[in-house]
Amino acid sequence: MKKRDFLKSTAALATVALLPGSVWSMTNNKRLRVVQIGVANMGAADLEAISSHELVDIVALCDVDSNALAAAKKLHPNAKTYADYRLLFSEMGSDIDAVVVSTPDHTHAPASMMAMDMGKAVYCQKPLTHHVSEARAMRKLAAEKNLVTQMGIQVHSFYDYKLATLLIQSGIIGKVKTVRAWSPKNWGYDGPAPQGSDPVPEHLDWNLWLGTSAERPYKEGAYHPGNWRKVLDYGCGTLGDMGVHIFDTPYNALALDVPRTIKNSCRQPTGFGFPEENVVTYEFPGTKYTAETLKWVWYDGKNAPLKHKDLKLPNNEKLPEQGAMFIGEKGRLLLPHFMELPRHIVDGKYQELDVSELERSGKIGAPLRDYDKEGKMHYHQFVDSCLGKDECSAPFSYSARLTETILLGVIAGRFPNKTLHWDNKTAQFLEPEANKFLDAPYRDF
Structure with missing residues (x-):
């Protein structure tokens, strides 16, 4: 089933939501009626953060796992509960203002x-989508309907990342020619696909968990609740998980669009899981903050990052476990991930950063160093934007392009050591064999 056909068929379930009375005015509403789809793991964290805003009412909860749903219901006893988001929209469409989507990637x-x-405002967890075609479609629809949107990259609103963005854009290291970013996390799987099937737990609706993805037998421990990120059909690997967070600040600071070329050095594809170790090299067209072209190298897995002179720190210090290094004409800027100040390096020595003027400007806020407080800022920005009091900093107009960039690197993992050429205007690879991975049919469920 094509995606637009899926929307047409399921939208028929929610015709009440399309009535004029459901077109809500941010300025006329004093409170925001929010629905949470996916309430376990990251969904539970999202629910806690969004509901901490004093002007939010959680009116409905949705999850395919009845155990997770029951736990969330205890925290929000007045919320209605659903297993199927289509039924939720059908019954409550005119009584909701905003939707938070915290499901596995294939359901985003x-x-x-x-x-x-x-016509609902949407906060969607990262990566925004599972396929490039979906990222383009979500960006287009959000623009057409002029909707408030935000992707769940909480650190986008943190002090250290905003500071790094302003420092790079101030020219502190000159035009940037290379970015190297890394995470040793392993959301890959080099083994064989699981064989056979196990009984589906009573608390799990396996058909709804699969959703629009291809049908597959349930196997305990292989997918739900924790390992779906490793599987091609449901997640986006380490690059789609940590890469979105760590790419975000350099991508934003350098005002990048999508890349021209992508190459992933990894093992041969298995057709089931993502590679456990990846080195992805992108080439971007230049911007006013970069050299004529920008080289970007991403490393993940247990050996990340590989040794390189660009990553050598003063006094032979050890690199932070995760982070990004900007390499410019006049020095380097290290941005650890996360909640650590960026570090300015020139000629192999750290340089003192004077950020007093930036702090006085109000553009970066204060370094809270408290994740429970700073972590809620991104969610509250979304709520305040829905109520006409702020503007989202990671709307789909931005985050869809960031996600597209990430997903192109994921696709390159199916063609190890082969350079793929991306045409931004046509949204196609010049290598036709790669184009079939830009999309996937939707299953009727």
Whole structure:
């Protein structure tokens, strides 16, 4: 089933939501009626953060796992509960204002697109989508309907990342020619696909968990609740998980668009899991903050990052476990991940950063060094934007392009050591064999 056909068929379930009375005015509403789709793990964290805003009412909760749903219901006893987001929209469409989507990656676009088709504001966890075609479709729909949107990259609103962005854009290291970013996390799987099947737990609706993805037998421990990120059909590997966070600040600071070329050095594809170790090299067209072209190298897995002179620190210090290094004409800027100040390096020595003027400007806030407080800022920005009091800093107009960039690197993992050429205008690879991975049919469920 094509994605637009999926929307047409499921939108028929929610015709009440398309009535004029459901087109809510941010300025006329004093409170925001929010629905949370996916309430376990990161979904539970999202629910806690979004509901901490004093003007939010959680009116409905949705999850395919009844155990997770029951736990969330205890925290929000007045919220209605659903297993199927389509039924939720059908019954409550006119009584909700905003939707938070915190499901596995393969359900991000189906749930978000349906909500946006009904004119709802959407906060969607990262990576924004599972396929490049979905990222383009979500960006287009959000723009057409002029919706408030935000992708869940919480650190985008943190002090250290905003500071690094302003420092790079101030020219502290001159024009940037290379970025190297890394995470030793392993959301890959080099083994064989699981064989056979196990009984589906009573608390799990396996059909709804699969959603629009291809049908597959349930196997205990292989997918739900924790390992789906490793599987091609449901997640986006380490690059789609940590890469979105760590790419975000350099991508934003350098005002990048999508890359021209992508190459992933990894093992041969298995057709089931993502590679456990990746070295992805992108080439971007230049911007006013970069050299004529920008080289970007991403490393993940247990050996990340590989040794390189660009990554050598003063006094032979050890690199932070995760982070990014900007290499410019006049020095380097290290941005650890996360909640550590960026470090300015010139001629092999650290330089003192004077950020007093930036702090006085109010552009970066204060370094809270308290994740429980700073972590909520990104969610509260979304709520305040829905109520007409702020503006989202990671709307789909931005985060869809960031996600597209990430997903192009994921696709390159299917063609180890082969340079793929991306045409931004046509949204196609010059290598036709790669184009079939830009999309996937939606299953009727």
